[in-house]
Amino acid sequence: xxxxxxxxxxVERGRRLGxxxxxxxxxxxxxxxxxxxxxxxxTLRKIESGRVATPxxxxxxxxxxxxxxxxxxxWAEISQPDADADGREGAPGQRGGRSASRxxxxxxxxxxx
Numbered sequence: 001x002x003x004x005x006x007x008x009x010x011v012e013r014g015r016r017l018g019x020x021x022x023x024x025x026x027x028x029x030x031x032x033x034x035x036x037x038x039x040x041x042x043t044l045r046k047i048e049s050g051r052v053a054t055p056x057x058x059x060x061x062x063x064x065x066x067x068x069x070x071x072x073x074x075w076a077e078i079s080q081p082d083a084d085a086d087g088r089e090g091a092p093g094q095r096g097g098r099s100a101s102r103x104x105x106x107x108x109x110x111x112x113x
Contacts, residue, residue, distance in 0.1 A: 006053055014053025016078040017060070022048045024067040037062040 025033050034041040039059055046052040047059070064074050
C-alpha cells in the first residue's frame with residue numbers, strides 16, 4: 001500500500017495534537033500515561049513530538065481518556081490556529097468555556113485522524 005505524503009495542514013494538526021497532549025499530561029510521566037492508555041511509550045513520544053502526525057483514532061481515544069480529555073474538545077483545539085485572536089495559546093479544552101474533563105458525545109469525522 002502506498003501512503004500519500006501528508007499535507008502541510010495535516011503536519012501542523014499533528015504538531016498541535018502533540019503539544020496539547022504534552023500540556024494535558026503535565027507532570028505525569030510518558031511511561032505512566034502510555035501504560036495506562038495501553039500504548040507503547042515510544043508511540044506516545046512520537047505523537048507528542050509530532051513525528052506521528054496522523055495517529056490511529058483508537059490510540060488517540062485511549063490517550064485522551066487517560067488524560068481526561070473530551071475527544072470533541074481535543075478535535076476543536078487541534079483544528080484551530082495556534083493562537084487565539086489576542087495571540088495567546090489556550091489551555092486544552094478551554095475554548096467556548098468548556099472544561100477539558102467534561103465528556104461530550106463523539107462527533108469526529110473518522111478520516112480526520
